[in-house]
Amino acid sequence: QVQLVQSGAEVKKPGASVKVSCKASGYRFTDYYMHWVRHAPGQGLEWMGRINAKTGVTGYSQDVQGRVTMTRDTSISTAYMDLSSLRSDDTAVYYCARGSDRYDAFDFWGQGTMVTVSS
Amino acid sequence: DIQMTQSPSSLSASVGDRVTITCRASQSVGIYLNWYQQKPGMAPTLLIYGTSILQGGVPSRFSGSGSGTDFTLTISSLQPEDFATYYCQQSVLTPTRTFGQGTRLEIK
Numbered sequence: 001q002v003q004l005v006q007s008g009a010e011v012k013k014p015g016a017s018v019k020v021s022c023k024a025s026g027y028r029f030t031d032y033y034m035h036w037v038r039h040a041p042g043q044g045l046e047w048m049g050r051i052n053a054k055t056g057v058t059g060y061s062q063d064v065q066g067r068v069t070m071t072r073d074t075s076i077s078t079a080y081m082d083l084s085s086l087r088s089d090d091t092a093v094y095y096c097a098r099g100s101d102r103y104d105a106f107d108f109w110g111q112g113t114m115v116t117v118s119s
Numbered sequence: 120d121i122q123m124t125q126s127p128s129s130l131s132a133s134v135g136d137r138v139t140i141t142c143r144a145s146q147s148v149g150i151y152l153n154w155y156q157q158k159p160g161m162a163p164t165l166l167i168y169g170t171s172i173l174q175g176g177v178p179s180r181f182s183g184s185g186s187g188t189d190f191t192l193t194i195s196s197l198q199p200e201d202f203a204t205y206y207c208q209q210s211v212l213t214p215t216r217t218f219g220q221g222t223r224l225e226i227k
């Protein structure tokens with residue numbers, strides 16, 4: 001069965017960087033895009049970007065462009081999201097989600113990683 | 120960028136009620152419109168993709184309709200497990216995948 005397992009919670013200071021991992025299993029990793037979505041407290045879902053797991057080509061939201069880098073390691077079926085210059089409003093739960101081949105809907109999600117930015 | 124606007128932002132309803140949530144796109148998305156359900160402390164789950172196609176395992180009381188800029192999610196008879204927040208999402212614009220702001224469905 002398809003599973004996306006994310007790394008554990010992080011606490012960071014303003015200005016630092018955080019790297020969240022997402023290990024995929026149960027399907028061919030390189031056949032699908034991996035997206036990253038965040039959910040800040042009291043807010044809605046925010047799409048951050050995606051990576052083509054086969055080619056490594058990325059596309060990012062303008063809201064985080066310049067601070068976010070998405071990469072993948074196909075040898076271990078793992079995607080990564082690196083966010084730099086952290087601010088307090090980056091405090092959120094970060095999710096990876098697989099983009100399906102049906103209207104690119106997100107059919108499987110990771111369990112989420114809480115990132116807290118606090119001095 | 121395409122903006123997605125849901126209404127209402129919150130809704131109180133009772134078990135057994137019929138509920139409709141609307142989603143409007145700032146420009147046409149064809150039928151590239153998906154719906155998700157999120158319960159507190161949990162990851163979202165896919166309910167409907169391509170406007171009206173139920174994801175496997177989703178009960179038939181959920182349905183979706185629309186095209187272009189106006190879409191609806193309908194729950195025909197609310198069950199206790201349906202109280203959650205619902206999000207629409209467009210998937211026509213590459214690479215951006217915009218979500219609506221969410222509709223919180225609460226028990227009356």
